[in-house]
Amino acid sequence: MNKNDVFATRNESGFSKAEDAAEKYFSKFDGLLYLRYGFDQIKSQIPVDKWMSIPQFVRCSPDYVTVYNNKFNFVEVKGCLDKVKIKLTDFMEYGKWAGLTNLKIFIHSSSSGSIYILKYEELLNHISQEVNDFGRYKDNSRLYFEIPLENLSRFKKCL
DSSP states (O other), X not given: OOTTSOHHHHTTTSOOHHHHHHHHHHHTSTTOEEEEOSOOTTTOOOOHHHHTTXXXXXXXXXXXXXXXXXXXXXXXXXXXXXXXXXXXXXXXXXXXXXXXXXXXXXXXXXXXXXXEEEEHHHHHHHHHXXXXXXXXXXXXXOEEEEEEGGGGTTSOOOO
């Protein structure tokens, strides 16, 4: 399997390396409460046509909620190899979630094991100031922006 495989092929195991990495990371913090929040399309049995009938804002619900030191966060988890890809349409919906309360983006590289955690606003600032590559997914033609992970190295791992 590689980064060019379509969603169904990449996720046929029903297992998300990035979400597993996020939960392992969360469990290292005493007193951190984390709960699965958003839809898990990988583990759901919802056919694609039915999935697409759910409003995009709801489909883009953050993956987790966390409470740590009395601070509540939504957390969206992204997995990648050496570049993180984020659909533009999803990113716009994340902005709505960030408007409700703090939204963090947890990025896990399965090739290096690296973890990056950014506030939504930091990611927004990054993509508005840096040159990023764009592409389209083969399976749904959705436009995404792509950020090399070395461009994210300044972001600390913190919740």
